[in-house]
Amino acid sequence: MTGVELVEKVFAEHTVVGDPGFGNRPRLEAVAEYCAQTWPGDLVEIGLGHGNTTRIFAEIARAHDRRVVAVDPFDVMGTAWGDDYFETFLKNTEPWRDAIDLLKASSLDPETIHVIGERELCFAYVDGLHTYEACYSDILTVSHCAGIIAVDDVHVEYSYAEPIRRAFYDGAIHLNRIPMDTSLSREGYLIPGDQ
Ligand SMILES: C[S@@+](CC[C@H](N)C(=O)[O-])C[C@H]1O[C@@H](n2cnc3c(N)ncnc32)[C@H](O)[C@@H]1O
Secondary structure: OOHHHHHHHHHHHHOOOOOOOOOHHHHHHHHHHHHHHHOOOEEEEEOOOOOOOHHHHHHHHHHOOOOEEEEOOOOOOOOOOOOOHHHHHHHHHHHHHHHEEEEOOOOOOHHHHHHHHOOOEEEEEEOOOOOHHHHHHHHHHOOOOOOEEEEOOOOOOOOOHHHHHHHHHHHHHHHOEEEEOOOOOOOEEEEEOOO
């Protein structure tokens, strides 16, 4: 099965009509699992929040003897996550700590970009700072990923969705990847051009 066929199947099987919100997790899980089975390298997640997606990726990483490179400065205050969200992240991901390489830093920091660039990657999930510039930068940072790059919030009813969507499509053109998204799913996928 190609990456395009896999994502078509995932959208068909795991989309809940009327719930463009958290329905993303079964889809991300299926895509990350496919990537770990298909390509060598680690998984990277930019933007971790409470770690609810990190633990899904860490379970896959552990099963395939890979690691999750997990990137977040945990310094965004005054949001719904709560000001102590780093502690919540640590608690939620504690059972998978052996499979996670935590970079407590901004993905826009040149040193972070360098560290990610050195890692062989099979899957990437971009869900960090929600501006056009940051999202586009994050997509470029994981551009060497051999497998699929997932980008969250391409379709949500918030003002930041439009710049994220532009970064997603511009990234597809720049990286010669196939963009796959539907208005019923919040995240989109950038598939390698030969897939
Ligand atoms: C929507 S949350 C991520 C949620 C998580 N991926 C999930 O699906 O459960 C966005 C995260 O991006 C992080 N973030 C903000 N600026 C960032 C930056 N420059 N680099 C990396 N992460 C950043 C925030 O701290 C926050 O934890």
